[in-house]
Amino acid sequence: MIPFNSRDKYYKSNISAIATDFSEHLRIVVPRSFKCSAAFLVVKKEGEDYVRYGMFWAGMNSNDFENWELHFCATTPGLYWYHFELETPWGINVLGNAGGGIGEFGKFDCDFQQTVYDKYFQTPAFLKGGLIYQIFPDRFFKSDKVKKNIPKSRVMRSWGEEPFWKEEQMNGIWNNDYFGGDLKGIEEKLPYISKLGVTCIYLNPIFESHSNHRYDTADYERIDPLLGSESDLKSLCKTAKEKYGISIILDGVFSHTGCDSRYFNMYSRYADLGAYNSKSSPYYSWYKFVKWPDEYQSWWGIKLLPEINEENESYRKYICAENGILRRWMKCGISGWRLDVADELPDVFLDDLRKAVKQENSQAVIIGEVWENAVTKEAYSQRRRYLLGDQLDSVMNYPFANAILDFVRNGNSKAFENSIMEIVESYPPIVLNILMNHIGTHDTQRAITRLAGENCEGCSREWQYEHNALSKEQFRHGIKMLRLASLLQYTLPGVPSLYYGDEAGMQGMKDPFNRGCMDWKNQNKELLKWYIRLGEIRHAYPAFKDGEINFIYASNGAVAYERRSKNGAVLVAVNTQNEKAMINIGEWKNSYNVFSSEVKGEALCLPALGYALFAADC
Secondary structure: OOOOEOOOOOOEOOOOOEEOOOOEEEEEEEEHHHOOOEEEEEEEEOOOOOEEEEOEEEEEEOOOEEEEEEEEOOOOOEEEEEEEEEEEOOEEEEEEEOOOOEEEEOOOOOOEEEEEEOOOOOOOOOOOOOOEEEEOHHHOOOOOOOOOOOOOOOEEOOOOOOOOOOHHHHOOOOOOEEOOOOHHHHHHOHHHHHHOOOOEEEEOOOEEEOOOOOOOEEEEEEEOOOOOOHHHHHHHHHHHHHHHOOEEEEEEOOOEOOOOOOOOOOOOOOOOOOOOOOOOOOOHHHEOEEEOOOEEOEHHHOOOOEEEOOOOHHHHHHHHOOOOHHHHHHOOOOOEEEEOOHHHOOHHHHHHHHHHHHHHOOOOEEEEOOOOOOOOOEEOOEEOOOOOOOOOOEEEOHHHHHHHHHHHHHOOHHHHHHHHHHHHHHOOHHHHOOOEEEOOOOOOOOHHHHHHOOOOOOOOHHHHHHOOOOOHHHHHHHHHHHHHHHHHHHHOOOEEEEEOOHHHOOOOOOOOHHHOOOOOOOOOHHHHHHHHHHHHHHHHOOHHHHOEEEEEEEEOOEEEEEEEEOOEEEEEEEEOOOOOEEEEOHHHHHOEEOOOOEEEOOEEEEOOOOEEEEEEOO
8 A cells, every 4th residue: 555645535525725724634544553543634834833733543544554634724835844643652653755756664864745736726717728829929910011110239030031040140249130020910910810819929029129039128108110000909809809709919028128128228329318327317227237337237138128127116117007007908908918937036026026917907817937837936045926826827837848849759657647737736726727838939949840850958959950940850750749749738737828830831940040030831730630630629629628637547658638627627648659559448438539549348449640539518
């Protein structure tokens, strides 16, 4: 008998974070040979001392084992750490965490983790069960609308040309090549986006900036002239929502600005007195000068991106006040914000931001860019409280992305299961159901390239350019692998986020190769058809909205898991190997077989790189 398993409801009533004042039932199984006279749950809230809670004897578990149980609840949010102690004739025996949720006797200094969130914490409902589509605005679609007041430093390119990647191409001005994608272009393509089953569009930054990625904000109060106007944004939000049921969220870049901005104004482009121009500037206190004006802290040491002191009251009011930037743009019809480098924003700023967003629209969403487990994340020399109830609603789910892509490419089933369950255990269910589950973004290799191409980590842009295009054989194999990865992405807890063009087979190494123009004339029809089908499946089964996950198989390069909710259940199975896999699916054999997979008796027969999906009513 396993003495304890934090991922099994026989031992722990909830395999997730729990709300304050919620009564969690815990059970351990102890050998009779231990002659246990007393058992204790030993728990501490992070930063506090351990407290021992006595457990009660709950009867025999076969002739050789006995159960000890208790109910535990916490009154305040935070991270809690726990293990069990047994009193025996030979002294204290500790039951600790051996990894993967499994308890083992003799494991000292190896605690289990329990997240506790505020019971009043609620997340927006509109994302649940939906599908996000991420767009890099300059490269998606170019309307015929005439562009006005375009700065002369910008180099306009022909649609579909390769983005500049050599320093000499940019003539010393990085990221200054533009292709003219705009907000009206996105609005024109809403029928295409809707056909994919999309319910929410996430736009990379759209405010005036002087780089094509627009993460170097120049003016928070103005849409970049190449993208359009405030009225264009309002039109996009209105048409998307009213005609297609699609919400729009914007990228908020608040940890830094551009040096070429009205706030810093290094090149005196703007009439405003910038922090670089004078210590009397109203923006001077926003920045972290070491020696004014040329020595200042910048984002990752990039002098083009001077860092903001987000704790500065003037800056916080500018962004978060009643008439601040957040609420101004929400009045245009957007449904929330994705926060760039959220782990570099201090608590006082995130607290103010949440208040502003929720006061304007309680159902607006706040999604943070956090690359690690957002519950255990440390930044600013402290454990962060992003998902405990008073800051973020969700995060970009990089742990899932890495787990999916690594599993499909390398086939380590147990590592995949463990990565998924670590997040399931850590996060509040209301967060888990709206996690932004991507497998590719503007910051990473294109999904098909990461799956079927060369590993580009640590490689130069020249190397990436030389290895940017997949061979025909690699591409064909990549499509098979992307089918598996996307099926996992669309069926795990959370909301799948599709990076523009991945559905059509776009390739690319990292920036700027992953930010090419959408190739509307040469889409891979096979892959596009698959993604349209995935969107239909996503909306067809309620279990994808809030169903709990339970792995029934994870071995030999294959996995199978259930998603169960009150309104239905599904079984998903994937085989990453180049040989057949047999999985016992028991009761699922008579369920609706979505892909007409081969079943013999109670065994699912998955071919090489095969997949299956079964659906049942509850």
